[in-house]
Amino acid sequence: MTSILVMNGPNLNLLGTRQPDIYGTTTLAMIEEACHSHGAKLGLAVTCLQSNHEGALIDAIHGARGEQDGIVLNAGAYTHTSIALRDAIASVELPLVEVHLSNIHAREPFRQVSHIAPVALGQICGFGAQGYVLALHALHAHLRDDT
Numbered sequence: 018m019t020s021i022l023v024m025n026g027p028n029l030n031l032l033g034t035r036q037p038d039i040y041g042t043t044t045l046a047m048i049e050e051a052c053h054s055h056g057a058k059l060g061l062a063v064t065c066l067q068s069n070h071e072g073a074l075i076d077a078i079h080g081a082r083g084e085q086d087g088i089v090l091n092a093g094a095y096t097h098t099s100i101a102l103r104d105a106i107a108s109v110e111l112p113l114v115e116v117h118l119s120n121i122h123a124r125e126p127f128r129q130v131s132h133i134a135p136v137a138l139g140q141i142c143g144f145g146a147q148g149y150v151l152a153l154h155a156l157h158a159h160l161r162d163d164t
């Protein structure tokens with residue numbers, strides 16, 4: 018069975034109550050449940066993980082090598098700052114879809130820069146919680162066409 022790791026970075030544990038005008042009212046638990054159920058429909062075994070710590074996210078990316086077939090990542094603010102996260106993604110050579118709830122390209126200039134995008138398969142942003150499910154579909158299609 019194809020295995021996908023869905024990763025969320027800093028402050029995304031607060032979804033539901035965090036700036037709902039920007040990020041919506043869907044909680045992280047609801048997003049993870051949607052990933053499990055939609056993933057199951059696509060034949061994907063989904064594992065979810067959230068951390069507020071850069072090193073923990075890097076360790077999880079390293080750990081995914083040989084264990085997972087792909088990664089969905091919302092790195093939160095680390096998207097705009099972390100070369101280390103980018104290097105970890107490049108190192109494990111797993112297909113990764115970058116997700117953001119908000120349209121980062123329509124926001125402050127510092128959010129319009131992603132260090133993840135150059136090492137990602139692609140980026141989905143601006144579709145709220147639905148972006149995670151769209152990312153699972155994208156990875157599913159990519160992995161199916163690969164085999």
Ligand code: DQA
Binds near residue numbers: 029128
């Ligand atoms: C975010 C966008 C980032 O700029 C921000 O730091 C986040 C959430 C999003 O999902 O829209 O934490 O990744």
